[in-house]
Amino acid sequence: xxxxxxxxxxxxxxxxxxxxxxxxxxxxxxxxxxxxxxxxxxxxxxxxxxxxxxxxxxxxxxxxxxxxxxxxxxxxxxxxxxxxxxxxxxxxxxxxxxxxxxxxxxxxxxxxxxxxxxxxxxxxxxxxxxxxxxxxxxxxxxxxxxxxxxxxxxxxxxxxxxxxxxxxxxxxxxxxxxxxxxxxxxxxxxxxxxxxxxxxxxxxxxxxxxxxxxxxxxxxxxxxxxxxxxxxxxxxxxxxxxxxxxxxxxxxxxxxxxxxxxxxxxxxxxxxxxxxxxxxxxxxxxxxxxxxxxxxxxxxxxxxxxxxxxxxxxxxxxxxxxxxxxxxxxxxxxxxxxxxxxxxxxxxxxxxxxxxxxxxxxxxxxxxxxxxxxxxxxxxxxxxxxxxxxxxxxxxxxxxxxxxxxxxxxxxxxxxxxxxxxxxxxxxxxxxxxxxxxxxxxxxxxxxxxxxxxxxxxxxxxxxxxxxxxxxxxxxxxxxxxxxxxxxxxxxxxxxxxxxxxxxxxxxxxxxxxxxxxxxxxxxxxxxxxxxxxxxxxxxxxxxxxxxxxxxxxxxxxxxxxxxxxxxxxxxxxxxxxxxxxxxxxxxxxxxxxxxxxxxxxxxxxxxxxxxxxxxxxxxxxxxxxxxxxxxxxxxxxxxxxxxxxxxxxxxxxxxxxxxxxxxxxxxxxxxxxxxxxxxxxxxxxxxxx
Amino acid sequence: xxxxxxxxxxxxxxxxxxxxxxxxxxxxxxxxxxxxxxxxxxxxxxxxxxxxxxxxxxxxxxxxxxxxxxxxxxxxxxxxxxxxxxxxxxxxxxxxxxxxxxxxxxxxxxxxxxxxxxxxxxxxxxxxxxxxxxxxxxxxxxxxxxxxxxxxxxxxxxxxxxxxxxxxxxxxxxxxxxxxxxxxxxxxxxxxxxxxxxxxxxxxxxxxxxxxxxxxxxxxxxxxxxxxxxxxxxxxxxxxxxxxxxxxxxxxxx
Numbered sequence: 001x002x003x004x005x006x007x008x009x010x011x012x013x014x015x016x017x018x019x020x021x022x023x024x025x026x027x028x029x030x031x032x033x034x035x036x037x038x039x040x041x042x043x044x045x046x047x048x049x050x051x052x053x054x055x056x057x058x059x060x061x062x063x064x065x066x067x068x069x070x071x072x073x074x075x076x077x078x079x080x081x082x083x084x085x086x087x088x089x090x091x092x093x094x095x096x097x098x099x100x101x102x103x104x105x106x107x108x109x110x111x112x113x114x115x116x117x118x119x120x121x122x123x124x125x126x127x128x129x130x131x132x133x134x135x136x137x138x139x140x141x142x143x144x145x146x147x148x149x150x151x152x153x154x155x156x157x158x159x160x161x162x163x164x165x166x167x168x169x170x171x172x173x174x175x176x177x178x179x180x181x182x183x184x185x186x187x188x189x190x191x192x193x194x195x196x197x198x199x200x201x202x203x204x205x206x207x208x209x210x211x212x213x214x215x216x217x218x219x220x221x222x223x224x225x226x227x228x229x230x231x232x233x234x235x236x237x238x239x240x241x242x243x244x245x246x247x248x249x250x251x252x253x254x255x256x257x258x259x260x261x262x263x264x265x266x267x268x269x270x271x272x273x274x275x276x277x278x279x280x281x282x283x284x285x286x287x288x289x290x291x292x293x294x295x296x297x298x299x300x301x302x303x304x305x306x307x308x309x310x311x312x313x314x315x316x317x318x319x320x321x322x323x324x325x326x327x328x329x330x331x332x333x334x335x336x337x338x339x340x341x342x343x344x345x346x347x348x349x350x351x352x353x354x355x356x357x358x359x360x361x362x363x364x365x366x367x368x369x370x371x372x373x374x375x376x377x378x379x380x381x382x383x384x385x386x387x388x389x390x391x392x393x394x395x396x397x398x399x400x401x402x403x404x405x406x407x408x409x410x411x412x413x414x415x416x417x418x419x420x421x422x423x424x425x426x427x428x429x430x431x432x433x434x435x436x437x438x439x440x441x442x443x444x445x446x447x448x449x450x451x452x453x454x455x456x457x458x459x460x461x462x463x464x465x466x467x468x469x470x471x472x473x474x475x476x477x478x479x480x481x482x483x484x485x486x487x488x489x490x491x492x493x494x495x496x497x498x499x500x501x502x503x504x505x506x507x508x509x510x511x512x513x514x515x516x517x518x519x520x521x522x523x524x525x526x527x528x529x530x531x532x533x534x535x536x537x538x539x540x541x542x543x544x545x546x547x548x549x550x551x552x553x554x555x556x557x558x559x560x561x562x563x564x565x566x567x568x569x570x571x572x573x574x575x576x577x578x579x580x581x582x583x584x585x586x587x588x589x590x591x592x593x594x595x596x597x598x599x600x601x602x603x604x605x606x607x608x609x610x611x612x613x614x615x616x617x618x619x620x621x622x623x624x625x626x627x628x629x630x631x632x633x634x635x636x637x638x639x640x641x642x643x644x645x646x647x648x649x650x651x652x653x654x655x656x657x658x659x660x661x662x663x664x665x666x667x668x669x670x671x672x673x674x675x676x677x678x679x680x681x682x683x684x685x686x687x688x689x690x
Numbered sequence: 691x692x693x694x695x696x697x698x699x700x701x702x703x704x705x706x707x708x709x710x711x712x713x714x715x716x717x718x719x720x721x722x723x724x725x726x727x728x729x730x731x732x733x734x735x736x737x738x739x740x741x742x743x744x745x746x747x748x749x750x751x752x753x754x755x756x757x758x759x760x761x762x763x764x765x766x767x768x769x770x771x772x773x774x775x776x777x778x779x780x781x782x783x784x785x786x787x788x789x790x791x792x793x794x795x796x797x798x799x800x801x802x803x804x805x806x807x808x809x810x811x812x813x814x815x816x817x818x819x820x821x822x823x824x825x826x827x828x829x830x831x832x833x834x835x836x837x838x839x840x841x842x843x844x845x846x847x848x849x850x851x852x853x854x855x856x857x858x859x860x861x862x863x864x865x866x867x868x869x870x871x872x873x874x875x876x877x878x879x880x881x882x883x884x885x886x887x888x889x890x891x892x893x894x895x896x897x898x899x900x901x902x903x904x905x906x907x908x909x910x911x912x913x914x915x916x917x918x919x920x921x922x923x924x925x926x927x928x929x930x931x932x933x934x935x936x937x938x939x940x941x942x943x944x
Contacts, residue, residue: 210789210790211788211790211941212941213790451933454936554721555717555791636869638869638871639868639906640943641904641906642870642871
């Protein structure tokens, strides 16, 4: 069979996905934007989000340009022939790699930007729709989330298929992936710092010091807080999943490219086939996400995910029967998607207030914040277990299934990662719905809409939190499998350059690399969280200053200066990214060029293991503390204002940068480091000090 | 501009002001540039009420707008033994202001709450501020500490609120505290158990308890009176507040 047709199918599928996203975008715009007051509030949020994204993308464009030039220069020389014919100049390759890198970064930015654009339009319309019914508000917010989900997978599939069709070189797609991941890392980390800076500052001064309720328009940081939901949870998360999605496919493409030449093309294209099928499955699955008046939005979201999985597996089964894909591919992808869903739902066990971990953490809060922290942290550590077991089972099963069907085991692991992420269209749609309804609730509050609207928004918001928790478990586990495949891809690239990796713990260089790698995710997390506390401190001072200099703000006779807080959050987030960016991109190169490919292999191994552990711990512990606080607020253990509530608030504040800043950035960190290693492996194989 | 007399309960004071009750509540709770802040509770006093104990007319003369035309926010008439010198009939509406300045007005009722079974928890607000548990219902409790000539502990006038006890009202030992935010719950249980099983009808839980009440814990409402008269200001049900005074309800439930 001519597998090139699948590239065209992929491009067509991506185009359909984008077309549906554009259609939904304009459908959202046609909905009632609500009262003048609601539009004014939404305008503040839109303006703040645009200001931040403009600054972020201006900074990232400069960075992408500089990195693009460096990539163009480096890949214009073929160092592989240095020992025989000397260094060959190949300017075409340099230009192609740089172009792919920039297209990848651009696609990632466009995906995040589209999501953010629709989110800031959908939030006010969702609040307005909630005045009429829960059903309408849910439909609107979910379709708005689907704009991001479908645009993201569409751009990714088109980008990968088109680049491979034109270049026939999986390494060029690696450049595309590196561009997407670099931008994603900075968008996610920057968005995470922004959103938690605003959130923590708004809460500590507004709620704790002055007793102002959440989303009260008198709080000068309230707009920055709502902007943060968009730039962190929509734009940042969109770029983040885009990066994992592409990276998983690229890792398998590189592994496929190492097959014997007769099989090479087929096995390089197969991950693109899986992504295309996932795109169509998501398009169909989205139609099943509906809720009746009085129904449960969370159940509707879960139903959509399950149905999408079933459609996906059924489609793969047909492809398997028609011999388009092997049985080994079918089983590996199925193992991946089933494991992903199971991991997602087990994550929910640790963050849902219907189960023991959240209830127990809330209960012990009656004894003070120290016990809250210890209990939540401990459950966070336990929560690693099911996800890691899931990854272990998926790894071993997919490896053995692939081997028993005549494929390299590591290829099967990569296919499992692609399987997990191939329904990202649906997963991201459900996830992006969360910040939209969160914003809608804020607008309803700030615009003075009725309590029935706010209560409907609360119901929608609660489902969004659950979807968010499931997505995090899903994406971190997928990243774990992805980086395992990327690690194998790195080995293949190094091997292709004449070096057999020896990742033995008896080698001092490897041990050094493992330790340095293991150190990096905690260090990266610390830098991000310190940025949050540093910036939140500045913003707290600004909020206090405004209340001090303008006493009419609290009395309701003067308006706060929202722009000052928005500007502070944006400046703080962007100025905090330099060192984390160096850790992600620069450190693997330093290790590789100084200590050599084996040490770099050890470095990746160390980083992968602590990265996955820390990502799971932080995401789950943060979610658990958040929901323990909400559980107390429902009237348990003394309810709001009690000692238990005060302790739970401390836990929630500690967990905020865990779950929304450091945790979700770590999977991108390890992906970026693995991509850097694979991309520069041919050069590191030639130039290394030790 | 119209002037108002307010009997503040936190702290006890008689104040004349050119602000309406809602404006005064916001001013009193969130402060001005002087930064005095916190929950406020106050009665509006009949503007025609006079008592030689207070120099009310003199205070009225001083209560004039600022030079820039802003209304005068407060002139303190008296800060000592105020409640006992005001006739309960002169008290108009009671206003409860949240920490962030939202004000709810309560009207007096001619009907007192039904004498339900179980134990009671009272927060005295003025002139003293202990937290007390009792077997007595609110009216009997009032009679005990204001009207009973044989009681060693009595006050000439009082304002207090009955607070919720939930399941502890009938089962102090094993009842669930649920959403009641009281500190030191074990001591509260012990005190309730004592009044349930021992001879004493009332027992002090906390002798210096802060009179700042989480409004959501108020069971029936506020009681104010002296030896001649007791008045009752019922608190609307939470569901009513949620629908009719959502902003206040939300702030009060922090």
